[in-house]
Each structure stands twice: as structure tokens, then as C-alpha cells.
Amino acid sequence: MKREQSTATPFWRDTRIIPILLQILFVVVLVIIGSFLFNNAMTGLDKLNIKFGFDFLNKTAGFDIGDKSIEYTPRDSYLRAYMVGIVNTIKVGFVGIIIASIVGVFAGISRLSNNWLLRKVSTVYVEIFRNTPLLVQIFIWYFAVILPLPKIESELNLGPIFISNRGTAIPWFNATSGSTVWIILFIVGLIAAVIVRSRLINKQIETGTNTHSGLWSLTVFIGTLLVALLITRSAPFIFDYPSINGRLYEGGYILKPGFQAILIALVVYTSAYIAEIVRGGIQAVSKGQVEASKALGLKNSTTMSKVIFPQAIRIIIPPVTSQYLNLIKNSSLAMAVGYPDLVYVSSTVINQAGHSIENITLVILVYLTLSVITSIAMNIFNKKFQLVER
Template sequence: MSRSTNMRLGGLFSYDRLLACLYQTVIAGLVIGAAYYLLISTQESLEARHIETGFSFLSQEAGFPIGDSLISYSPSDSYGHAFLVGIINTLYATVLCVFLATIVGIVMGVAQVSGNPLIAKMAEVYVEVLRNIPVLLILLFVYGVVLVGLPSVREAIEFIPGGFLSQRGIFLPRPIPGDNITLLLSAMVLGVIATFAFNRWAKKTLDKTGKSYPVIWISLALLILPPVLVNSVIGDALSWEIPELKGFNFKGGLVFRPEFAALVFGLVFYRGAFIAENVRSGIMSVQKGQREAAIALGLSSDRTMKDVVLPQALRTVIPATTNDYASLVKDSSLAIAIGFPDMVSVGGTMIGQNGQAIEVIAIWMAVYLSINLFISLLMNIANKKFQLVER
């Protein structure tokens, strides 16, 4: 055997390597032993309480009502159907909160670096106050103080035509699809395609000739006018159900109950403060010379912020905002504190009835993990799009 081979074998079976392998084997054995002990103890505990394991309970009758449901549900439905209602409620609240919190965060983040001292100071106070208060206290404050202070149903505030605000919640007109709804949806899709094509054309024209167009207003016209024209010409593509006061409450329309409204408002303004700080730090990370160069080229302050500063700031904003989105998803579980029937609330009722805590908690963990992994995937794709590429 050659000397080089002996050296390789000596390195492979050296004392340090053997000791490291021994340590790793002992640690792995301890972890496996602890997991096995925990499994055995859990099984014995469940058997002592006469609790069966497995997910077969999901097919049993639930027997409890759910106040808010986006799909049809009755107490005679199964536990699985009840859990599905809770999951849909969680997803609905999460998507709405992420969207609105992003808007609030961008507006407040840009306001913090505004040239107007009053606006900048007000945005700074909002961010500092909201970021340093526990989110649970904000939810309880919105639910127990703000919404309780709203007028009664008979004195509801009509804040938009057909939209009412009262202690019973927010009531909005509900769209009713007609026979020609397909044509209306097609017009909306064509409007989106036309808007995308116009934005690309306007950007290329600006790069080549320097001529700019009112992109925002034209885009809004392309998005709104086609479906409006189709609906006005056809007449039965879409109608609106207006909520009406009948007896002691409103009937018809869309209803956002106080629990759901408190959850959305609380999470939006709380997480919006964190996103606003991400936006502010991202804007400040862009070199001052970039703004000066844009102004020297004749761009307005709005165009400078939209076309020069914000695209570069996104490289800093997106990674930090991904964490805030994940935290918002997890914070939605606090809906149980104000009575909104999200996934955690529905699952807690199921645990109280049948004691299937392990299975219910496993479903909770799987759903929250799936939502956050999906959000991380989308944000990573966006991050790769905006990151700097070396040439």
C-alpha cells in the first residue's frame, strides 16, 4: 500500500473524526430515545383517558354552530367540514390583512420620508406607537372600545352609497352575478391584458423618446371602462344587493361582523407599522445621488420616488417584509381572543368536545406551515426579480 493511501486512511480514521462520529451517534441516540419515550408516554396517557388516536373523528358530526362561514355549514355537518370552514376563514382574513397591511405600510413608509414635516412626524408617531404595543391589546382595544363606540343599527352611518357602519358590523352591497357574467369577466381580463400591454409600451416609449404618459389614469380607465361598458350594454351581467334595515338588523348584502372587522383592522394597522419601517429603511438605503440625478434629468418628485427610489428600495424591503407576512399569518390565530371563528377557534371547540388535541394541533401546524411556505416562495420569486444581477 502506498504512502499516500496510508495518509488518506489515517485521515479518515483519525482520533478527532472518530470522536466526532461518537458524539453525533450519542446525540442522535438520545434524540431518538427521547422521541420514543414521548410517543410511548403519549399513547399511555391517551389510553388512560380512553381517547382514540387518528383522524377518523373528522367524519363524525360536529354538533356546534359557527357564526361566520364563507361556505354553507350547519351543526349537522362533520368535524372535517367545520375545520374546513375555519381554514377558509383563516385564509380569507390572512389574504385581506396582507393586502391592506401592504398598502398601509407603503403609504406610511413613504410618508415618513416626506418633505412635509407634519406628515412625516405623524407617520413616525404612528409607526413608533403601533410597533411597541402588543397586538393582542390592539385587537381587544379595537373590538372592545372602537367598535362598541359605533352607533346602533338604527343610527348606522352610511359611509358610501349602500354601505353602513354600526355596532353590528360593516354592511356593503353584494355583487350578484347574472346570466352574462362570463362576458363581464372576459371584459375584465381584456382590461388587465390591455393595461399590462400599455404599461410596457409606455415604458419603452419613455426610454426611447423621453415622452411620458399619465400611466396611472390610463391604466385605471383600461381596467374600469371595459366591464362598465359591457355591463351597461348587456344589462344583466352583474347586479348589486343593497343591505336594508329590517327589524333589528340589516338584511342582505355583504356583512363584516364586528369580530372579523376588529381582527382585520387590528392586524392591518399593527403589521402595517412594521412594513412601513421596512419601506422607510429601504428608501433611506438608496443613495442620495440617485435622487439628485433623477431630479437633474427633469423627473418630478413623484416620478423619482416611483421609478427610481422604490424599485431600488425593494431589494431591502422584500426580505424584511417576508418575515412580517409570516408573523401576520401567525398573529391571525389571536382571533380566538375576540370570538372570530378562525381555524384555531374551531379546532379548540373540537378539542373540548372529543379531546383529539394531537390531531387538531397537527392540522394547525400543517396549515400555518403551508401558508407561510407559500408566502415565502412568492416573496423569494419577487426578491430574485428585483435583486442586482452582476454582469
């Protein structure tokens, strides 16, 4: 009995039990702090006579939103206002991601160009826009570039595009009765072209004779579009050119000043980061690859598009994904220039109806959902490119 006592470890020194105790302690502390905070919040809300819950979302919003992509009037509910905000956030995020990627890839490749001037210009671009705060850039675009533009009465235009401090009006297209047929056949043609091309390329690899894959797939695609023209006997859509009527734009699609400022700023800022990532990715491809493709007699552009870029893109995708996520999150700064994105709407709702906890929770959930969707999409994309490897 005595001997047993001396060898048995007391439970507070048992490595199997300590972790469990630690975790229990952690949970207890967490629960105590959490319930303390929650309790405070509830008593505070009681004092203010506010009932916790999401019911308020069905009440009438009562405020107007200047820049909306879906139908909305002040008589709609807060929930509808939130929908407008979410659509606006997605709009600026989506367009921003596409343009920023294009600009960023070009700027990144330019940084490695053998043209000295181009290299220097893109280096200056990247350094300037990476090292100044995004909010300052947004304000510069908004207050110092877009708002001082001439008034709408001066009818400043670049061809069909009208520019003024009320926003920029660009030509847009309106659907016609045949648009659906056009879209369906367009997609069908695209798929058929891709299938034809990959079949022919496979054949070319097997037999070694040139099958003119590009030409054939183009023929298939154009053929389908001709069929569409024969069926509908009309253009796929009609252009809607903007014009100025008094002090208002008529027709076309109007990019409001706030949207322009946030979009330009996000594109410029994010593309500077993407440029650095692209440069790093390209530099990470081993030099032997370039030398080998030069030895095979490939052109510079072919080397870049067929040898280096497919390898670099694997290194590039993960950090670029986080830049895309950053762009979406940074679009919340739109509220500083009055573009009614999600955060703008939620802060208006908080000011009007209170319910800060519910509103902020809602915003967090939406952003998390957007982040998860973007991550998943990029992961699928990433997997596609990983398959190329071997």
C-alpha cells in the same frame, strides 16, 4: 508493531470518527426521549380510552360557526368546520396583507416627507402601534371601539354603509348572467393593454418619438370592455345594497365585529412595522440617485416612483415577507375576539372531542403550508424585481 501503535490515533480521537459518533449519540438520545414521550402519550390515551388517529374528523361537529364564508351547518363534519376555519384565516390574512401594505408604504414614505407635521404624525403612529402588544390593540378595537357602537335599531349609516355593534354592512355585488363574459373579457383586455403598452414603450425607446403608450393601452382596454357590454347588454354585476329589517341586516356584505376588530388591529399593527421597513429601504438607496434624478429634472413624485422605489423594493421585500408571515400567524389571535379562524375551530374541537395531539398537528401543518405558499409567492415576486437590476 510497536511503532505503529504509537502513531495510530485511537478511534476516539480520530476527527473522522468523532463527528459520526457524536451524531449517532445525538440520534440515540433523541430517539430515547422521543419514544419516552410517545410512550407516555400512548399509555395516557389508552387510559382515557381514546384511539390515536384522524378518524374523528369525519364525525359530526355539532357546533355552529358564527362567521362563515363557505356553507356550513352544525350537522357537518369536523373536517368541514376546519375548512371554514382555514377559509376564515386566509380571508383575514389576505385582506389584511393588502391593506397593511398600502397603509404601511404610505406611512413609511410619510416618515421621510419634507412636511414636518406629516413626518411627526407618522412617527407617533409607528411608535405607538409597534410598542404595544397586538392583543391589547385587538381588545381595544373590539371592546372599546366596536362593541360600544350604537345598536342596530338606530340605523347609523354613512351613505350605503350601515354601522352598528352587530357589525358593518357594506354594499356587495351580485353576479348576473353576463358576469362570466365580463370577467373573461376584463382579463383579456387587461392582458392586451399590458402587451400594447410594452410594445409601444419598446418602440418609443428605439425610435425616440412619443408613441402615447398609456393612451393606446387604455383605448384597447376600454374597447374590450365595450365589446363585453355589447355582448352581454347588461352591467357586469348588480350592487346589492344593505338595509336594516327589524334587528337584522338584509343584503350587502356584513363584516362581523370580531372580523372588524382583528382586521383593523392586524392592519394597524403590521403597517407600523412595514412603515419602518419601507423607511429603512428608501434610506438605504444612495443619496446620489436622488441627486442624479433631480439633476435630470425629474419631479419629486417621478423620482420616488421611477428611481427610488424600484431600488428600495429589493431591500424591502425580504423583511416585508416575514411581516406578511407574521400577520398570518398573528391572525390566530382572532380567537380572543371570537372570530372563528383556524385556531378557534381547533380549540373548539379539542374541547369537544379531545384528540389534542392530532388537532394541534393539523393546525401546525396548515400554518406551515400557508407560510410556505406565502414565501414562495414572495420569492417569485422578489425574483421579478431582482431582474430589473441589470
